[in-house]
Amino acid sequence: MTNVRDKLEEILARLVKRTDDERVYLRVYQEAARSAADAADARKRDGVSLGPLDGAIVSIKDLLDVAGETTTAGSVVLRDHPPATRDAVVVRRLRQAGAVILGKTNMVEFAFSGIGLNPHFGTPGNATDPERIPGGSSSGAGVSVAEGTSEVSIGSDTGGSVRIPAALNGVVGFKPTARRIPLEGAFPLSYTLDSLGPLARNVADCAATDAVMAGEEARTLSPYPLAGLRVGVPRGRLFTEMESMVGEAFEASLGRLATAGARIVDYDIEDLLDRMADATSRTSIASVEAAEIHADWIEAKAEKIDPRVQKWIARRQSISAPTYIRMIRRRNELVAAMDARLLAIDILALPTTAISAPFMAPLVADESLYNQTDTLILRNTTFGNQFDLTGISIPVPGWPRPIGFMLLARHGQDRRLLEIASSVERELVY
Template sequence: MGTTRDRLESILARLTDRAEEERVFLKLYEDAARAAADAADARRKAGVSLGPLDGSIVSIKDLFDVAGEATTAGSIVLRDAPPAASDAEVVRRLRQAGAVIIGKTNMVEFAFSGLGLNPHYGTPGNAVDPERIPGGSSSGAGVSVAEGTSEISIGSDTGGSVRIPASFNGIVGFKPTARRVPTQGVFPLSYSLDSIGPLARTAQDCANADAVMAGEVPQALAPYSLTGLKVGVPRGRLFTETETLVAEAFEASLNLLSKAGANVIDVDIDALLAEMEKVTSPASIASIEAAEIHADWLDAKAELFDPRVRGRIALSASLPAPVYIRMMRRRDALIAAMDERLKAIDTLALPATAVTAPPTVPLLVDDQLYRQTNLLVMRNTMVGNLFDLTAISLPIPGQPRPVGLMLMGRNGYDRKLLEIAASVEKAFAA
């Protein structure tokens, strides 16, 4: 394993070698990271530990405040913004836990897409196939963990922005229940839907980072018996247009769970999904709230935006307030109805994304294909945000391209979901 400093230097050397074409990281903190690594090594040598994150090499998405610098959120709109007065709360907690923060990772401008494209800083190539998209909006986060330039990366998830890059790059991505992890000092996409979550190699690493960020004490995940585990499969509208590779990998994972003793049953949530689609038909919640967040510069700095991002936000800028308020009240009722539906099972299971990572180039030149692909890629993951659930994407082993199995749990049942995920992960590895 070596020292933390040795692992850090190995990563920094890799990044130096490719500095001319770097697209995964937007900023590196070499000096601060070396100091943190040396401190972690000194503690380890003295037999002292701050916990499981002590000495872990962690990257953070470009929307987290770091004291003394502008938070740009993957944009050039904010490059001249005032510097942050202090670290984001989650960054502060990670530092206190001994994390070695190596740098900020690339992202979709203002986190407004699930594909991962960024015209300002370049698009990171998928870690498995650089000709394919990384997934977004936490694009650099997913690639960094998968390629080994971070051990853990912290992203945000508003419609799937942690789970999509995890699925596309073959790693684990965890979305906690919204508001469990503080968003203070995190540039928002949607006040109602944003969650802060980790990407890592294992469910346990995600659980450790999540606990630290939520202000809890990290603990080993207890084994959750798969025998008798009630796994609900929401067949119907979430399974249309699914790539054959994804469908076959998903069915193989269900068969494995069944053989391990799980009780796999169909759960019909289509009526709830249809009603949520109707409720949000005037505009997406994220676009409405983003229109308020960006109101001061949406027109004044229009030429600095990615046109695909600005266009979607601008469409919602004139939506009447009563429409938005009614939308949110109806959403609350649907959240309660979904929670009632999920009481009969332990977890929902479905493909994290309906397709594997598509090639990048066609999406760069075809706006209609971009929009269609973005909607399809986010379709399954956004259920977790709209209905205020907790969710995780696990890589299904043995596939020619990465495929994510998504498990979703009830609001507030984050620990249970992580324990189930760790047991599924173990079954996958057997």
């Protein structure tokens, strides 16, 4: 079996060959990764293991702190900020579990889009077609796992930023319940909605990584029986404007689950979506919280910020405190209402994104098209963050472009969702 150092050297050789056009990684820790790989190989020779991530090649999103370097969050504006004094909590836990931290992956500036573009450091092309978008905001994370330059990548998900690039690149992406994973050392987009989650080639690797990040004991996923599984399909606005291929792939996947004994039912949540839309009609939670986070530079250094990001954040600086507080209070009430609504089923199922990855060039050239596409790509994932659900995107094989099949469960049901997802994955993929 190939040892960890050999795997690492193969990846490093690939990255060296494309140095002049590297867009997936913003930093590569060659020597530190080699040391970690050698240590993992030594433990293996001695019959010692730190757990399922021991020796795994892991990349991390550019918004996670690494001691001694400045965290730039995909932006040139933050380059002159002081270096981090310590690793982010999740980075520290990954190192302690024996993970080989290869490098930092590219992202949308300040994590503010589901498309994946970055004008400062270049945009990674989709792993299956470089002319298509990678999805965002964890763009480099999705591409690195799909192309095999990492086995696991850590992203952040505020409105779908783990699940979208996972879906569009054909890998698994898991969004934990918010605040279950420590956010210390992660540059924020939204204090309320942010969560950190893994992308990997399979559900088991996501589950193992999630346990490490959460500081939980590693456990093998127990198979969850599909027979009798209650699957709710929230048809309505979340199924409009859908690409025909995506719809066909979703219905075919539902059919396979039904054949395995799952009970598929249409499950109405339109009233709750209406109420959340009304509660956030003045502004989105993410944008108003981002306006506070970036207040010191969003106007003062506007010329250095991607205008597709800058103007949306800057516009929210005028939102009043009463408006924001009322929005958060109503959101908390709706989180409780959704939790009660989902008691009658095990999971919600829907396409992760309404469309597969579109070509990049038209979106770069047309701001209106960019905004429309960004809204559509984020639509199916964002409500999971708004209602504090846990969610996962599983690839649906056999179609011309990657398509994601998304499962959502009540907040706090993370482990159960991963077990269900593992069984669904076996039915759809293997």
